[in-house]
Amino acid sequence: xxxxxxxxxxxxxxxxxxxxxxxxxxxxxxxxxxxxxxxxxxxxxxxxxxxxxxxxxxxxxxxxxxxxxxxxxxxxxxxxxxxxxxxxxxxxxxxxxxxxxxxxxxxxxxxxxxxxxxxxxxxxxxxxxxxxxxxxxxxxxxxxxxxxxxxxxxxxxxxxxxxxxxxxxxxxxxxxxxxxxxxxxxxxxxxxxxxxxxxxxxxxxxxxxxxxxxxxxxxxxxxxxxxxxxxxxxxxxxxxxxxxxxxxxxxxxxxxxxxxxxxxxxxxxxxxxxxxxxxxxxxxxxxxxxxxxxxxxxxxxxxxxxxxxxxxxxxxxxxxxxxxxxxxxxxxxxxxxxxxxxxxxxxxxxxxxxxxxxxxxxxxxxx
Amino acid sequence: xxxxxxxxxxxxxxxxxxxxxxxxxxxxxxxxxxxxxxxxxxxxxxxxxxxxxxxxxxxxxxxxxxxxxxxxxxxxxxxxxxxxxxxxxxxxxxxxxxxxxxxxxxxxxxxxxxxxxxxxxxxxxxxxxxxxxxxxxxxxxxxxxxxxxxx
Numbered sequence: 127x128x129x130x131x132x133x134x135x136x137x138x139x140x141x142x143x144x145x146x147x148x149x150x151x152x153x154x155x156x157x158x159x160x161x162x163x164x165x166x167x168x169x170x171x172x173x174x175x176x177x178x179x180x181x182x183x184x185x186x187x188x189x190x191x192x193x194x195x196x197x198x199x200x201x202x203x204x205x206x207x208x209x210x211x212x213x214x215x216x217x218x219x220x221x222x223x224x225x226x227x228x229x230x231x232x233x234x235x236x237x238x239x240x241x242x243x244x245x246x247x248x249x250x251x252x253x254x255x256x257x258x259x260x261x262x263x264x265x266x267x268x269x270x271x272x273x274x275x276x277x278x279x280x281x282x283x284x285x286x287x288x289x290x291x292x293x294x295x296x297x298x299x300x301x302x303x304x305x306x307x308x309x310x311x312x313x314x315x316x317x318x319x320x321x322x323x324x325x326x327x328x329x330x331x332x333x334x335x336x337x338x339x340x341x342x343x344x345x346x347x348x349x350x351x352x353x354x355x356x357x358x359x360x361x362x363x364x365x366x367x368x369x370x371x372x373x374x375x376x377x378x379x380x381x382x383x384x385x386x387x388x389x390x391x392x393x394x395x396x397x398x399x400x401x402x403x404x405x406x407x408x409x410x411x412x413x414x415x416x417x418x419x420x421x422x423x424x425x426x427x428x429x430x431x432x433x434x435x436x437x438x439x440x441x442x443x444x445x446x447x448x449x450x451x452x453x454x455x456x457x458x459x460x461x462x463x464x465x466x467x468x469x470x471x472x473x474x475x476x477x478x479x480x481x482x483x484x485x486x487x488x489x490x491x492x493x
Numbered sequence: 494x495x496x497x498x499x500x501x502x503x504x505x506x507x508x509x510x511x512x513x514x515x516x517x518x519x520x521x522x523x524x525x526x527x528x529x530x531x532x533x534x535x536x537x538x539x540x541x542x543x544x545x546x547x548x549x550x551x552x553x554x555x556x557x558x559x560x561x562x563x564x565x566x567x568x569x570x571x572x573x574x575x576x577x578x579x580x581x582x583x584x585x586x587x588x589x590x591x592x593x594x595x596x597x598x599x600x601x602x603x604x605x606x607x608x609x610x611x612x613x614x615x616x617x618x619x620x621x622x623x624x625x626x627x628x629x630x631x632x633x634x635x636x637x638x639x640x641x642x643x644x
Contacts, residue, residue: 282591286606289590300533307534310566314534402561402568404584404594405605422589423607427623434621435588 159343159365164353169239170369171376172232173342178377179229180335182384183267186222187324194274196320198313201276202398209395220388226268228380230414233264241452241472244459245348251453253341256334258450263331268412270323276316281399283411284319285311290422293436310401351462410486417479418442420486449475537566544641547571551579551638559595559602562640568592569629569640570602574613581640582615583627593626602626 144150161170193212195204208215237257240246246254273284288311292302307314349360363369411419421442425434448455458465547562554560559572561584570584572595582602584592591606601618602611610619615626629640 282606285591286589293589303534304532308537402563403592404561404570405591407605409591409605419607423621425621427617427621433623435623 155343156366157364160346160362161365161369162347162349162353163361163363164349166239166243166350166353167363169236169243170347171373172236172239174373175376175380176229176232176236177335177339178380179225179232180331182225182381183222183229184328186218186225189218190222191324196274196317198276198316198399201274201316202395205275205395209392216392217388220392221384223393224384224387224391226271227413228384230264230268233261234414237261238472238476240348241449242469243348243350244456244465244468245350246453246456247348247351247459248453250341250345250348253338253345254453255450256338256341259334260331260338263327263334265414267323267327267331268414270319270327272412273316273319274323275395276399277396278399278403278406279396279409281311281401282405282409283415284315286419287411287415288315290435290439293433293439295436312401351459351464354462355464413483416486417482420482420489423486445475543643544639545569546634547638547640549638550636551633554579557597557600561592561594564629564640570595570626571631571638571640572602572613575600579631579633579638580613580615581629581631582611583629585626586622587617587624587626588620588622 140149161167190208193204193208193215195201205219208219240254240257269284269287273280288302288305291305292298294301303309305315305318306312307318353360410416418438422435422438425438427434429437452468453460456465456468459468545562545564549560554571554573556573556577557575559570562569562571562581564583568584569581570593571579571581573579582593584594586593586604586606586609588604588607588609591604593602593604593609593611595601596603599610601613602615603609604611604620604622608620609617609622611622611626612618615628617623617625629642632639632641
């Protein structure tokens, strides 16, 4: 078969596909996609980076399913087997654990860059809402996935995390039972979290991700109002291939970082969960829950006649709602005017999270 | 708007719309209700036992130590004070439900999760816990320790 006829065959397959799927239209749209170039362009890479890490999670997650057994009697042992006996089992699990952490980290950066660069302004308010939904889903992935190895740390982290839901007024108690699959954290909780982690959340996250990516394509990248106001013409870079190739360099670097982290700091397992053991000293949640954990630790038992933890949880809920509704609250930004309030709010939020995380990792556990 | 082109709403049309709407609503409810009930776990048979005999002898617990025991489906904590007296509590922290422990170095009960402190009467004396630990009664019956709810 000569090269020419091969090319002709490929072209024929291509046109066959095109007449059915309409690839040419997609290709033209992709060729026309452009990325604004200005001093904040670097922040545009974080969404794609988060997407890449999510895909790593899907891939490694599917591989983990081949060995994992979701029951209180077998979960810990199956992870132990995976780590010790299965070839490269340690690597797959460590990459899953590290990519989860990196994904949440890039998600935080993506969130704060969108907040501080006012990328949420109409018509991108729905993009913001879908992104906040994805943020919540990512935290849900982290929380449910943490329990699955059924080790001591995970057991108590889940106990506290679900108890926090139970503190909510009115619906708390029933919600707690639905989450735990009973009154206590048990094997029933494990199977529930497993179903949520590997089936429910991926399905919902897929839908949110589809909407989010579609909206980003539809509206294009947001140019920060500061850059718009400066009046200088904004240069543009073609997405294909210029921006995508830059994206790929970042993804390659992330993959290298993942491999290095997994090799030099593989995921730990610890001891098997025991419902009839005291919580071990030095117990900590995942780092991205540390600031909430530390805040709950520092609140006094009673504030204004209410239980301290309820005040804390209501406070976090209120702050979350405020952040969610920012596109509709920030009127000046909608008109393209500067709004220092949002900048200070964003910086204050960053400082709060960094400070409490720092205290959480350095404070003596008994002080 | 093409409203002008559509025929005027007859009461029969409205009735059919209403019928269709309620049927669809009923169908959605008929699907959601069993799913919702399915997700709520059935009530677990609460351990009827109001007393439990500890699986270890009084002498196994030296003064100034504590040990977790099973009280029905929940953990309890029995503490032998420095003076040799026995006390028992629910081991579930009143803050966010972690399992507490006796700290010989502090001489009282401590929760590792959020640094809650309780004295040997179960009272919350430091940290975030909003209420005291539920206290149980300990009785020595021959060579056995029996823990019971209430006094």
